[in-house]
Amino acid sequence: MYYRITALYFDAVRRDEFIAQADNVRDEMKGISCIQSVTIVETSEGEAIGMATYDTQENADAATPQVQQILGGLSTFFTAPPMQKTSPVMWSM
Numbered sequence: 288m289y290y291r292i293t294a295l296y297f298d299a300v301r302r303d304e305f306i307a308q309a310d311n312v313r314d315e316m317k318g319i320s321c322i323q324s325v326t327i328v329e330t331s332e333g334e335a336i337g338m339a340t341y342d343t344q345e346n347a348d349a350a351t352p353q354v355q356q357i358l359g360g361l362s363t364f365f366t367a368p369p370m371q372k373t374s375p376v377m378w379s380m
Contacts, residue, residue: 288323288340288341288342288375288376288379289340289341289342289343289344289346289347289373289374289375289376290338290339290340290341290347290373290374290375290376291337291338291339291341291347291350291354291371291372291373292336292337292338292371292372292373292374293336293337293338293339293358293369293370293371293372294334294335294336294369294370294371295327295334295335295336295337295365295369296333296334296365296366296367296369297333297334297335297364297365297366298333298364298365298366299332299333301364302329304364305361305364308360308361308364309327309361312357312360312361315353315357316357319350319353319354320346320349320350321341321342321343321346321350322339322340322341322346322350323340323341323342324338324339324340325337325338325339325340326338333366337369339354344373344375347373348373
């Protein structure tokens with residue numbers, strides 16, 4: 288498995304709108320080739336971590352343009368650019 292981890296900084300006042308827009312692009316996210324799951328965890332007010340699971344690094348890399356397009360559609364909620372890292376699983380339980 289391979290992960291794309293994205294730090295998100297958003298306008299906390301617009302949190303519900305952000306979630307509604309994420310719901311609106313759910314099918315688009317599901318349509319990303321070989322994506323297994325997407326989870327967003329709110330880590331503090333106005334901050335969240337997004338975790339997308341892929342089967343391989345190649346498929347995660349190939350999905351990058353589509354992921355950037357989706358994030359662009361959410362950009363009106365961001366207070367700073369998203370910061371992304373990708374990495375294979377080091378340990379799992």
